[in-house]
Amino acid sequence: MLEIKNLHASIDEKEILKGLNLSVKAGEVHAIMGPNGAGKSTLASVVAGKEDYEVTEGSIELEGENIDELGADERAHQGVFLSFQYPVEIPGVSVTNFIKTAINETRKARGLEDMPARDMLKKIKEKSELLEIDSKFLSRSLNEGFSGGEKKRNEIFQMAMLEPKVAILDETDSGLDIDALRIVANGVNKLKSEDNAVIVITHYQRLLDYIVPDFVHVLHDGKIVKSGTKELALELEEKGYDWIKAAL
Ligand SMILES: Nc1ncnc2c1ncn2[C@@H]1O[C@H](COP(=O)(O)OP(=O)(O)O)[C@@H](O)[C@H]1O
Ligand SMILES: [Mg+2]
Numbered sequence: 384m385l386e387i388k389n390l391h392a393s394i395d396e397k398e399i400l401k402g403l404n405l406s407v408k409a410g411e412v413h414a415i416m417g418p419n420g421a422g423k424s425t426l427a428s429v430v431a432g433k434e435d436y437e438v439t440e441g442s443i444e445l446e447g448e449n450i451d452e453l454g455a456d457e458r459a460h461q462g463v464f465l466s467f468q469y470p471v472e473i474p475g476v477s478v479t480n481f482i483k484t485a486i487n488e489t490r491k492a493r494g495l496e497d498m499p500a501r502d503m504l505k506k507i508k509e510k511s512e513l514l515e516i517d518s519k520f521l522s523r524s525l526n527e528g529f530s531g532g533e534k535k536r537n538e539i540f541q542m543a544m545l546e547p548k549v550a551i552l553d554e555t556d557s558g559l560d561i562d563a564l565r566i567v568a569n570g571v572n573k574l575k576s577e578d579n580a581v582i583v584i585t586h587y588q589r590l591l592d593y594i595v596p597d598f599v600h601v602l603h604d605g606k607i608v609k610s611g612t613k614e615l616a617l618e619l620e621e622k623g624y625d626w627i628k629a630a631l
Contacts (some may be wrong), residue, residue, distance in 0.1 A: 384409045384580045385430070385549050392429045399425045401605035402441070407549065410577045414591055416618060418541035418624045420618035423584045425604065427553045431465040432458040433616045445548065445596075460492040462548030467536045473525040476543040478537055480509060481525045482544045489545065508545040513573055517552035539570030547579065554585040568593030601627055 385407040392400040398420045407413050414586070418422055430443060431438045432455035443450050443492055450458055474483065487497045498506075511521060516536060523529075529534065542550050554567060564587070571581050571594050583594060591613060599616045601609040601624070609615065619627075 384411075384446060385582075386442075386444040386447075387430070388425075389418075390429065390440075390443065391439045392425060392436045393439055394425070394436050395530055397569055398439070399605055400429065403602075403606050405600065405607060407580045409580055409584060410575070411597045412571065412575055412581045412583065412594060413612075414596035414599045415593070415602055416584060416586055416588075416599060416616065416619060418587070421602045422605045423586075424462075424553055425605075427465055427551045427582075427584055429552060430458075430549075445532075447503045454616050457492070459545075460489045462546075464542055464545055464550040466542075466552045466554075472527045473527070474527055476525050478525055478540065479521045479605050482507075482541055485541070506544065510540065514539060514543055514570060516540055518546075527554030531560060535563045535570075536587060539566060539574075542570065543548060543574055544630055549580050549582065550574075551582045552584065554583060554587065554590060564590050588616050591616045598599050603627060603631070 384404070385463040387403060387405040390400050391398060402424075403426065415423055423609065425436065427439060430609065431449070432453060436449060438620065445458075445461055445463065448459060448461075450463070451588060459528070476567070481502055483498075486503070490496065507521065511518070514536070520533070521540075526534065539554075541579070552567060552571070554564075567583075568590060571583065577580055583590065585591070585598065594614070596613055599611055600607045601614060601615070601619065604622070608631060611618075
């Protein structure tokens with residue numbers, strides 16, 4: 384699904400990713416952990432195609448196609464989803480209207496007509512029921528006055544509606560309370576399928592009490608230095624990151 388090979392990326396001439404390899408197959412959930420400043424958010428941004436970063440070496444393939452040359456919008460249309468991609472507040476634009484527009488833009492990019500209104504409503508109903516999102520929330524203005532948990536709910540709803548091939552959830556930033564963690568975890572557990580893959584970035588072991596990843600990777604100094612199963616996350620919680628650094 385997603386193949387990252389020898390990825391080197393810089394910002395303002397400073398190299399952040401230093402030869403990162405990651406292979407994610409359909410149906411898998413991967414957790415990426417690591418100390419602050421390791422490059423986790425950079426990895427998410429580079430995969431999503433954010434322009435501030437310069438890829439100097441290596442490649443990123445989505446379903447066997449190289450996506451290095453695609454812009455962020457094109458990658459989104461190809462099925463790459465990044466949480467916090469649309470954090471802006473848009474007064475007067477509801478959660479529902481925003482996602483309708485996003486879906487129809489993606490369809491347009493694929494040469495399809497707008498989704499018929501009835502199908503759209505059906506999909507909104509189905510996904511909001513699955514995620515236990517009430518209709519009042521769906522009619523609120525996008526991100527306006529959203530709590531941490533509501534922001535997460537909105538992101539997970541966007542992910543459910545857009546049905547990305549690869550979803551990258553960067554959960555490192557901003558105070559995530561236990562409710563917000565649960566919203567993210569429930570969403571991932573309900574939305575994972577044999578046709579998609581999820582990468583959860585976190586330095587909270589707690590999140591992995593709710594999401595059981597197939598693989599856990601430790602990112603340190605721009606590279607993945609250790610990979611394992613969920614036991615690795617437990618070991619990290621117990622021992623911290625220093626033992627990994629010491630073993631390098
Ligand atoms: N916009 C930026 N300009 C300069 N340096 C940056 C920028 N974004 C990130 N960095 C640097 O890149 C390194 C990795 O950051 P980041 O990817 O945010 O790490 P993590 O998410 O693992 O905490 C850090 O040293 C950080 O200071
Ligand atoms: Mg980060």
